[in-house]
Amino acid sequence: MIAIAETPVVIGPTGLTGIISQPAQGRCARPGIILVSAGSTHRSGPNRVYTRLARQLAGRGYCCCRFDLAGIGDSPARTGGAFREGARHELTGVMDTLADTTGNDRFVLLGLCSGADVALDAAAEDPGVVGLVLINGALVTGDRFAELYHAAEARTLRRLYRKRLWSPYAWARLLSGRSGFWRRLRTRAGEKPRPRSNRAGGGFGLRPDSRFHALAARGVDIFLLYSEGSVFRDVYAMALKASLSRSYPQNRLRVATYKHVDHTFTLLSAQQRLASDVLDWLESGHDGQKEGLK
Amino acid sequence: MTAPLLKSIHPRFIQGGRCRLFTALWSARDARGGVLLCNQIGPDYAACYKTGRLLAAIAVAGGWSCLRFDYAGWGDSEGEGTEYSVGDWMDDIAAACHQLKQTGVRKVYLCGFGFGAALAAKYASQADDVSGLIFWDPVIDGRDYAASLRQRRSRWLRGSFARPSQNDRAVQSLGFVARGDLAHQMGRIRLMELKTPPAPRVLIVAGSGDGQAALLAGRLSELGAEVAIEPHGSDARVVLAMRAIGDWLNQ
Numbered sequence: 001m002i003a004i005a006e007t008p009v010v011i012g013p014t015g016l017t018g019i020i021s022q023p024a025q026g027r028c029a030r031p032g033i034i035l036v037s038a039g040s041t042h043r044s045g046p047n048r049v050y051t052r053l054a055r056q057l058a059g060r061g062y063c064c065c066r067f068d069l070a071g072i073g074d075s076p077a078r079t080g081g082a083f084r085e086g087a088r089h090e091l092t093g094v095m096d097t098l099a100d101t102t103g104n105d106r107f108v109l110l111g112l113c114s115g116a117d118v119a120l121d122a123a124a125e126d127p128g129v130v131g132l133v134l135i136n137g138a139l140v141t142g143d144r145f146a147e148l149y150h151a152a153e154a155r156t157l158r159r160l161y162r163k164r165l166w167s168p169y170a171w172a173r174l175l176s177g178r179s180g181f182w183r184r185l186r187t188r189a190g191e192k193p194r195p196r197s198n199r200a201g202g203g204f205g206l207r208p209d210s211r212f213h214a215l216a217a218r219g220v221d222i223f224l225l226y227s228e229g230s231v232f233r234d235v236y237a238m239a240l241k242a243s244l245s246r247s248y249p250q251n252r253l254r255v256a257t258y259k260h261v262d263h264t265f266t267l268l269s270a271q272q273r274l275a276s277d278v279l280d281w282l283e284s285g286h287d288g289q290k291e292g293l294k
Numbered sequence: 295m296t297a298p299l300l301k302s303i304h305p306r307f308i309q310g311g312r313c314r315l316f317t318a319l320w321s322a323r324d325a326r327g328g329v330l331l332c333n334q335i336g337p338d339y340a341a342c343y344k345t346g347r348l349l350a351a352i353a354v355a356g357g358w359s360c361l362r363f364d365y366a367g368w369g370d371s372e373g374e375g376t377e378y379s380v381g382d383w384m385d386d387i388a389a390a391c392h393q394l395k396q397t398g399v400r401k402v403y404l405c406g407f408g409f410g411a412a413l414a415a416k417y418a419s420q421a422d423d424v425s426g427l428i429f430w431d432p433v434i435d436g437r438d439y440a441a442s443l444r445q446r447r448s449r450w451l452r453g454s455f456a457r458p459s460q461n462d463r464a465v466q467s468l469g470f471v472a473r474g475d476l477a478h479q480m481g482r483i484r485l486m487e488l489k490t491p492p493a494p495r496v497l498i499v500a501g502s503g504d505g506q507a508a509l510l511a512g513r514l515s516e517l518g519a520e521v522a523i524e525p526h527g528s529d530a531r532v533v534l535a536m537r538a539i540g541d542w543l544n545q
Contacts, residue, residue, distance in 0.1 A: 008305035017305050019370055042343050044369045051370060073343060074303060074318050169452055229455030260457035268471055269459040
């Protein structure tokens with residue numbers, strides 16, 4: 001690890017707030033890394049995961065920017081337009097700022113949850129993006145996404161219930177009527193039947209969209225990460241896995257699944273594993289610069 | 295109201311007690327005074343971040359400059375929670391207060407959220423330069439709060455896929471790492487045991503029906519502080535409570 005410096009920045013005409021972490025001395029020769037806001041959490045990320053990740057990456061020679069999308073954290077609200085479209089423009093502004101500040105013109109975008117979807121949108125359109133780290137993102141769109149989500153959620157819940165079969169505490173709550181299981185059962189009883197969760201993604205009319213085609217054509221490296229506790233792991237399994245393995249160049253796609261980890265990487269040990277895997281992926285050449293990085 | 299604010303935000307790092315702290319300043323022109331936001335700690339830190347931003351907007355619109363900062367080891371400030379104590383965070387509040395005064399304001403109010411309110415009260419009771427305090431859902435007894443954090447963590451773990459390692463067990467509470475003796479240090483902060491009023495004026499913003507907040511108000515009144523209580527509840531009530539804070543500041 002090398003010494004790092006952090007500088008707050010106000011980005012673009014809308015005045016987004018961000019922090020650039022970079023090596024204290026020397027130029028950043030590697031691609032700039034941009035951490036895209038996760039959900040409504042400000043730039044530190046859920047459980048401070050972005051702050052820790054940015055510092056570790058900077059300590060290995062990368063220039064990183066974590067920032068607040070409009071309306072999140074310290075950034076002003078967007079004055080109009082849809083979230084995804086606005087966020088994509090804001091991300092372009094962040095890339096421009098990082099390019100001006102550090103001299104980088106190639107970027108890896110990293111996003112958790114909704115940040116992964118924003119990163120995917122921007123990467124499909126911006127030729128400066130050479131790599132993507134997408135953590136627990138939905139990554140599919142379509143009219144029937146809500147149906148898919150419900151089915152995926154049911155799969156996630158079944159996995160949780162299987163895990164809790166061996167928990168005396170869970171049995172005590174179930175038998176005493178305090179378990180969330182009963183509430184869910186009551187809620188479901190009043191709803192119309194949902195699609196069965198073992199339907200293939202194609203059954204929902206969802207498949208990798210044009211964003212992935214654009215990325216494949218440009219040779220963008222993608223690292224998909226899913227944690228056991230995220231419903232998007234099941235969305236991936238049901239709607240993306242088979243088709244991506246057919247349509248995306250396999251030498252440019254890496255997929256990792258984390259056992260015993262929740263959606264937002266709450267525990268420090270999970271964050272440490274995440275940082276280690278992202279660094280390993282970056283340094284094995286999956287950052288748009290295939291040689292001379294190790 | 296939002297657009298002019300954007301231009302006036304100044305994020306920067308300042309030197310805190312033992313490391314550099316992230317600060318964001320919203321300046322008001324010819325400010326009547328300054329409001330220092332003392333964040334919550336623990337798992338509710340992120341949840342109250344937006345509240346602080348909205349409160350800053352209201353304060354600046356009313357002519358008050360506002361400074362937000364992260365304690366050492368939290369948010370964007372340097373270090374990890376395992377390295378710092380409650381005493382260090384007191385020094386951080388002092389450094390942030392000094393930073394706010396550097397903008398030219400003479401009157402300083404502290405606004406604390408949750409355990410940040412307890413820290414603000416502790417700091418104010420030792421300093422003589424705090425004109426008033428705003429407590430938002432204050433932690434009144436640090437022992438109770440430390441115990442509730444432990445309970446929340448075990449409840450969360452029982453319903454989660456996450457499985458902690460030995461290291462996680464030792465230092466962590468729901469995503470945030472802390473010193474092993476932090477619970478003990480927190481337990482020593484009990485607002486009902488204050489012997490002097492921490493500030494001449496105090497506004498307590500708490501859920502309607504929060505009996506503890508009413509008891510605290512009574513205690514601070516006995517000590518000679520001018521105390522007001524503002525309830526909050528649903529989203530709409532939160533906005534009203536924020537407006538009430540703006541009015542209270544300008545009284």
